[in-house]
Amino acid sequence: MDQSNISPAAARDINRLRARLAEREALGVPPATAERLLGISHKKIYELLSGGELDSYKIGRARRVTLASIEGFLARQIEAHPMPRTRRPRG
Numbered sequence: 001m002d003q004s005n006i007s008p009a010a011a012r013d014i015n016r017l018r019a020r021l022a023e024r025e026a027l028g029v030p031p032a033t034a035e036r037l038l039g040i041s042h043k044k045i046y047e048l049l050s051g052g053e054l055d056s057y058k059i060g061r062a063r064r065v066t067l068a069s070i071e072g073f074l075a076r077q078i079e080a081h082p083m084p085r086t087r088r089p090r091g
Helices: 008-025 031-038 042-050 067-080
Strands: 056-059 062-066
Touching (some): 031 042, 031 067, 062 067
């Protein structure tokens, strides 16, 4: 779609809609992608799956890790291990 004839606000709305549709398309990702998203090893992703920390499902022979469980895992990790606030040096 040529966006040159529409207002900047309309173009932003179109881009937001495209982003939402892209999110809905990928409800689950392969374990290798989940590993990259979380920055963890192959062994650790399967430990998290078997321990119930992440949810997954299978379609045929392909396993998928749900994006909702990845986001939930990250939220739990952030809550359990918050970054300490540091003071800025004066001057």
